Amino acid sequence: MNIATNRLRPLTGAGRRLFIETYGCQMNAGDTEIVVSIMQREGYVYTERIDEADVILINTCSIRDNAEQRIWGRLSEMRRLRRERPGLIVGVIGCMAERLREQLTEGDRGVDVVAGPDAYRDLPRLVRSAEAGAKGVNVLLSQEETYAEIAPVRLDRNGVCAFVSIMRGCNNFCSYCVVPYTRGVERSRDPETIVAEVETLFANGYREVTLLGQNVNSYRFGEVDFPELLRRTASVSPQLRVRFATSHPKDMSDRLLETMASMPNICRAIHLPAQSGASTMLRRMNRKYDREWYLGRIAAIRRYMPDCAITTDLIAGFSGETAEEHEATLSLMREVGYESAFMFKYSERPGTFAQRHMPDDVPDAVKSARLTEIIALQGELSLASNRRDVGREFEVLAESVSHKRDDQLAGRTSQNKVVVFDRRDWRPGDYVRVRITGCTPVTLIGEPIDNR
Structure with a gap:
């Protein structure tokens, strides 16, 4: 009786149009797809045009100022x-809703609805409250919520690559990071729901999935850890590429690397944030590893998968950073030879351990100068890496028509490098054998060697 009543109840959205603007990481992009699914169940219609929306939601990031x-x-x-x-x-x-709920409902910029990352199921009620003239606010964190049974509405038009969230929250408490405070404790999804979602994606034509979590390699649900989940996901089909992000160096196990090396459709690309190349700095950051451990993990990756691309995150100007510690970061970059990196100036985040107990004492001009050096060096490393690929052949998964030329396709190698090549008869979703003929610091240029 209750089920029947639920099915027949009026849909609160009643065809009203929903627009969502997303900022921040891949986790936020995945959350947006979950929110669209929840709202569509209530009768809302998703639109990509903000000017025709009845409800506008801004999905926010708090990781940097x-x-x-x-x-x-x-x-x-x-x-x-x-x-x-x-x-x-x-x-x-x-995340910003979780951290700044009071400020977001006050003043000229005050909004009608504020919902934290664990409150998305409550959004229809919050919107109804706002429509009735009240503020709709729910920022309660949960120790259980994973949205496991909600099928995200895929918003990527190419229909080739999809994100699959496997866990939420974080237990690492790096001293500079706000994530544990805005997304709560670490909890993992049931692996059966993850594999079922991936199977559905593959059946619908998707050819690549990226498993997402704040720290994916600490995933555990019962007896299933991340290497086992990765194996199960890759076993859906040899025609399905599998990626993951993001890894913490302290949890980068040999068993995970063995699993990757044993299955060709697990992509040869690992994002391994270093943040700094100085052990003294890593201790202040509470990263739970030192430079030697990190380099040992790099050596293990090279040993198991010599063709694996390694990318990273780097912070310039964290609390107390000396010139010597900055030079240690530059030397780490040279030693590893990263294919690419996300690089940032340190910005103090309210509520973190660093904000409460460590001075933000590196002058902004010094931070900017150090970041400029890091960016310049990474530009050299990225170009050198791409130049090494000229003349080599790769299997490229075509993802979309090139932004610059309609007669070319853009796709990526297993190493997550973008390749542009002649379109011919191929379409997004096809695997194409490509020989690299040239490059820029960010893109490989190739020619198909399949006979079409």
Whole structure:
């Protein structure tokens, strides 16, 4: 009786249009797809045009100050839309909602709805509250929520690559990081739901999945750890590529590397954030490894998979960073030879251990100068890596038509490098054998060697 009543109840969205603007990491992109699924169940219709939306949600990131400042600026712009369209509901969801709930509902930039990362199931009720004239706010963190049974609505138009969230939260508490406070404790999804989601994606034509988590290689559900989950996912089909992000160096086990090396469709690419090349700095960051451990993991990756690409995250100017510690980061970059990196100036995040107990004492001009050096060096390393690929052959998964030329396709190698090549008769989703003929620091240029 209860089930029947639930099926027949009126849909609260009633065809109203929903627009979501997403900032931040791949986890946020995956969360947006979950939110669309939840709202569509209530009758909302997703739109890619903000000007026709009845409800606008901004999915936010708090990991760096500049990300938050961009969102505050965007909320200022929303005031115009709200003046022009009475009845428009504007909400902030995600990490910034969790951290700044009071500020987000006050003043000229105040919004109608605020929902933290564990409150997305409650969004229909929160929107109804806002429509009735009240503020809809729910930022409660959960120790169980994984949205495991919710099938995300895939918003990537190419229909080739998809993100699959396998866990939420983080237990590492790096001293600079706000994630454990905004996303809660670490919890893993049931592996059966993950494999079922991947099987459905493959049946619907997707040819690559990326398993997502704040620290994927600490995944565990019962007896299933991350190497076993990775093996089960890759076993869905040899025609399905499998990637994952992000790994913590302390959990990069030989067993994981053995699993990767044993299955060709697990991509030869590992994102292994270093953050700094100095052991003294890593201790202050509470990273739970030192330079020697990190380099030992790099050596293990090279031993198991000599063709594996390694990328990283680096922070310039964390608390107390000396010139010698900065030079240690540069020397680490040279020793590893990263294919690419995400590189940032340190920005103090309220509520973190560093903000409460460690001075933000590196002058901004020094941070900027050090970041400029890191970026310049990585540019050299990326170009050198791409030049080494010229003349080699790779299997490329075509993902989309090139942004610059309609007669070319863009795809990626197993090493996660972008390749542009002549389109001919291939379509997104096809695997194409390509010989690399040239490169830029960020793109490989190739010619197909299949006879089409």
